[in-house]
Amino acid sequence: xxxxxxxYDNRTVKNFAYATMIWGGVxxxxxLWAALELVFPQLNFIQYAGFGRIRPLHTxxxxxxxxGNGIFMGVYYSLQRLCKxxxxxxxxxxxxxxxxxxxIVAAAITLPxxxxxxxxxxxxIWPIDIAITIIWVVFGWNMFGxxxxxxxxxxxxxxxxxxxxxxxxxxxxxxRSGQLPYSWLESYSWYSGVQDALVQWWYGHNAVAxxxxxxxxxxxxxxxPKAANRPVYSYKLSIIHFWSLIFLYIxxxxxxxxxxxxxxxxxxxxxxxxxxxxxxxxxxMINGLLTLRGAWDRVRDDVILKFMVVAVTAYGxxxxxxxxxxxxxxxxxxxxxxxxxxxxxxxxxxWNGMLTFGVLYWLMPRIFNTTLYSKKLASYHFWLxxxxxxxxxxxxxxxxxxxxxxxxxxxxxxxxxxxxxxxxTYMKPFYAMxxxxxxxxxxxxxxxxxxxxxxxxxxxxxxxxxxxxxxxVKEYAKHKGEHWHRVIExxxxxxMLLSLFVILIGGLIEMxxxxxxxxxxxxxxxxxxxTPLELQGRDIYxxxxxxxxxxxxxxxxxxxTERYGEYSKAGEFVYDHPFQWGSKRTGPDLAREGTGNLKKxxxxxxxxxxxxxxxxxxxxxxSYAFLITQNLxxxxxxxxxxxMRTLGVPYAKGYDQQANQDLMAQANSVRxxxxxxxxxxxxxxxxxxxxxxxxxxxxxxxxxxxxxxNR
Amino acid sequence: xxxxFILVGISIMIAGSFLAAFxxxxxxxxxxxxYTPSVRMLFDDNKIPEKPSTSSKxxxxxxx
Numbered sequence: 001x002x003x004x005x006x007x008y009d010n011r012t013v014k015n016f017a018y019a020t021m022i023w024g025g026v027x028x029x030x031x032l033w034a035a036l037e038l039v040f041p042q043l044n045f046i047q048y049a050g051f052g053r054i055r056p057l058h059t060x061x062x063x064x065x066x067x068g069n070g071i072f073m074g075v076y077y078s079l080q081r082l083c084k085x086x087x088x089x090x091x092x093x094x095x096x097x098x099x100x101x102x103x104i105v106a107a108a109i110t111l112p113x114x115x116x117x118x119x120x121x122x123x124x125i126w127p128i129d130i131a132i133t134i135i136w137v138v139f140g141w142n143m144f145g146x147x148x149x150x151x152x153x154x155x156x157x158x159x160x161x162x163x164x165x166x167x168x169x170x171x172x173x174x175x176r177s178g179q180l181p182y183s184w185l186e187s188y189s190w191y192s193g194v195q196d197a198l199v200q201w202w203y204g205h206n207a208v209a210x211x212x213x214x215x216x217x218x219x220x221x222x223x224x225p226k227a228a229n230r231p232v233y234s235y236k237l238s239i240i241h242f243w244s245l246i247f248l249y250i251x252x253x254x255x256x257x258x259x260x261x262x263x264x265x266x267x268x269x270x271x272x273x274x275x276x277x278x279x280x281x282x283x284x285m286i287n288g289l290l291t292l293r294g295a296w297d298r299v300r301d302d303v304i305l306k307f308m309v310v311a312v313t314a315y316g317x318x319x320x321x322x323x324x325x326x327x328x329x330x331x332x333x334x335x336x337x338x339x340x341x342x343x344x345x346x347x348x349x350x351w352n353g354m355l356t357f358g359v360l361y362w363l364m365p366r367i368f369n370t371t372l373y374s375k376k377l378a379s380y381h382f383w384l385x386x387x388x389x390x391x392x393x394x395x396x397x398x399x400x401x402x403x404x405x406x407x408x409x410x411x412x413x414x415x416x417x418x419x420x421x422x423x424x425t426y427m428k429p430f431y432a433m434x435x436x437x438x439x440x441x442x443x444x445x446x447x448x449x450x451x452x453x454x455x456x457x458x459x460x461x462x463x464x465x466x467x468x469x470x471x472x473v474k475e476y477a478k479h480k481g482e483h484w485h486r487v488i489e490x491x492x493x494x495x496m497l498l499s500l501f502v503i504l505i506g507g508l509i510e511m512x513x514x515x516x517x518x519x520x521x522x523x524x525x526x527x528x529x530x531t532p533l534e535l536q537g538r539d540i541y542x543x544x545x546x547x548x549x550x551x552x553x554x555x556x557x558x559x560x561t562e563r564y565g566e567y568s569k570a571g572e573f574v575y576d577h578p579f580q581w582g583s584k585r586t587g588p589d590l591a592r593e594g595t596g597n598l599k600k601x602x603x604x605x606x607x608x609x610x611x612x613x614x615x616x617x618x619x620x621x622x623s624y625a626f627l628i629t630q631n632l633x634x635x636x637x638x639x640x641x642x643x644m645r646t647l648g649v650p651y652a653k654g655y656d657q658q659a660n661q662d663l664m665a666q667a668n669s670v671r672x673x674x675x676x677x678x679x680x681x682x683x684x685x686x687x688x689x690x691x692x693x694x695x696x697x698x699x700x701x702x703x704x705x706x707x708x709x710n711r
Numbered sequence: 712x713x714x715x716f717i718l719v720g721i722s723i724m725i726a727g728s729f730l731a732a733f734x735x736x737x738x739x740x741x742x743x744x745x746y747t748p749s750v751r752m753l754f755d756d757n758k759i760p761e762k763p764s765t766s767s768k769x770x771x772x773x774x775x
Binding site: 081082153154155156157160163164167168171175191194195196198199202222225226229230231232235236238239243246247250251253263266 | 713714715717718721722724725726728729730732733736740741742744745746748749750752753
């Protein structure tokens with residue numbers, strides 16, 4: 001058999017590696033800024049840098065820019081070598097690289113401008129969502145093209161992880177991006193309330209599973225054995241671990257919604273699968289760590305192995321903690337607190353970060369045909385990063401548990417012991433310590449920048465690396481007159497994709513409009529659609545990312561009903577496109593802010609938005625004074641009402657024509673309320689709409705005691 | 712809770728496609744050899760001479 005000569009494409013790998021480093025630095029810097037804002041609220045000095053706007057920038061940058069480029073870097077390097085083939089098309093590689101960077105730039109511009117869909121990790125607006133779909137398909141096309149042209153029959157386990165990543169992320173992204181646009185930049189979620197929450201966390205959890213985990217496990221299975229120069233502990237285990245992991249992961253999402261208005265059986269389903277997940281997860285961790293059996297002495301000298309060992313250990317810790325947090329009794333304590341922030345950062349800083357650094361240090365010298373500039377600097381990086389993780393995670397764990405216990409503490413007389421504000425000010429030292437941890441971690445990254453820069457300087461890029469392999473002889477020879485379908489049958493991967501694609505399109509077109517729009521029949525008769533002014537106010541609430549610090553979901557615990565009022569019912573959220581339940585209580589829950597003993601005057605809210613600490617001393621909330629000077633854009637009210645009508649919200653036909661009249665009337669009444677309290681402000685300001693929305697919250701259900709039929 | 716039906720349906724479809732991929736991979740002989748792939752992947756950095764392809768007997772060495 002003739003040996004074929006071919007060349008690996010290292011240029012694309014290099015580009016993705018640079019992008020990984022740059023966006024990693026940017027994403028972490030933004031994260032540090034957001035962390036400091038919780039200690040020094042004055043840092044929210046401009047609306048574009050407000051916490052609610054840059055927190056999504058941080059999460060999106062770290063997930064899709066840092067880890068995303070890290071995935072592509074690792075896949076483009078390892079896939080070529082595992083398939084013994086150059087990437088399918090240089091052109092597609094180029095489109096993929098630049099397309100992805102453009103998407104990131106678009107995200108970095110739109111998010112600070114407040115353009116958002118208002119769902120965590122799915123904030124990017126619908127035109128960007130479409131661009132992501134296209135570039136993702138380009139990535140898949142290039143990847144499957146390479147797999148088909150491979151010279152090695154066996155598909156190494158890492159490739160399986162890459163395939164699962166591609167397929168599932170595509171599906172998740174399409175389902176979560178179900179939006180109804182009402183302008184060129186803005187849209188409403190197709191789903192509402194409980195449905196939207198379920199779709200969100202089905203997506204959200206699997207984003208963790210199939211964007212942050214499966215591709216990185218693929219990288220672990222390639223780069224860890226490479227760096228250690230020994231085969232993975234058990235290839236058999238890797239196969240079992242892969243298949244069981246992907247079958248279980250997709251069902252775990254509802255564990256983000258324990259004790260909420262989600263039906264109980266769906267919560268239980270999520271819990272059962274989450275607990276089972278510990279087995280495949282730990283299978284992977286054990287397989288990674290035991291690869292070093294009998295060679296642990298090498299970890300002492302080899303800094304790359306150090307990075308990888310900490311990464312795999314962090315993966316093991318996070319995947320032990322995950323199932324535990326999915327238990328109802330643990331979730332009762334941990335949900336809404338900084339415990340969860342600690343949990344995700346063990347995963348992000350530990351697993352994703354450390355593995356990325358290990359891969360970068362291993363790969364960059366190779367494609368530049370040189371050695372690492374300084375092992376000592378890499379070692380400093382390692383210790384800064386490891387200490388950074390500890391300084392980040394430990395204060396956050398402490399803070400989370402402390403916070404939860406304070407929220408739940410009653411006095412002997414049976415009253416809540418702490419006001420919410422007391423628990424906020426108590427958190428400040430922990431937030432400060434967490435910022436220190438982040439600073440250490442980021443400092444390590446700068447050490448890496450310098451080290452890699454020097455490495456690149458002393459080497460020369462091997463843009464096309466020569467390789468040789470025997471061609472992979474196909475099993476079947478085409479014979480004349482065979483049925484056309486046989487061609488597809490011989491291509492199982494394409495067939496799988498094709499059928500998936502067909503089923504999905506059919507399913508989406510058929511099910512989404514019929515099911516979802518019909519289901520928006522209210523189950524609580526007193527729950528009515530928002531008035532035009534409240535709707536505009538709600539959109540400001542979404543724009544400013546209020547949901548990132550305030551929940552709108554009161555769980556059925558005495559400590560919560562005492563503090564916030566009646567627990568939340570599914571039927572209350574039927575007109576909420578998108579849902580705004582939130583996942584974190586840096587500030588108090590707002591589900592019943594407009595009613596009961598939580599109700600405050602319009603004037604209180606006005607002063608509070610202008611300067612939160614003037615009404616709540618020690619508050620870490622940003623100032624929203626700019627809402628007082630900015631005019632409310634009412635030109636889109638009609639379009640918004642029409643979109644809501646399409647989604648099944650029962651506004652009367654032709655109401656879009658009248659909406660702005662009603663809006664001005666209500667705005668005027670708010671203006672007059674403010675005037676009575678001695679505040680002069682024109683009725684057309686954004687703050688008026690936001691106050692109207694806040695005053696509406698939780699009100700409908702108190703009008704009548706109609707029981708819900710949805711729980 | 713119609714979103715549940717959609718999500719469960721799509722989840723089953725994803726799981727189904729994984730199942731199909733799994734069955735294919737077993738049938739294709741991907742796992743006939745569960746040891747050497749882990750070793751072989753270590754030796755592809757530098758140029759290496761030709762080595763026989765995988766153990767599967769089904770490969771007919773027909774060359775035109």
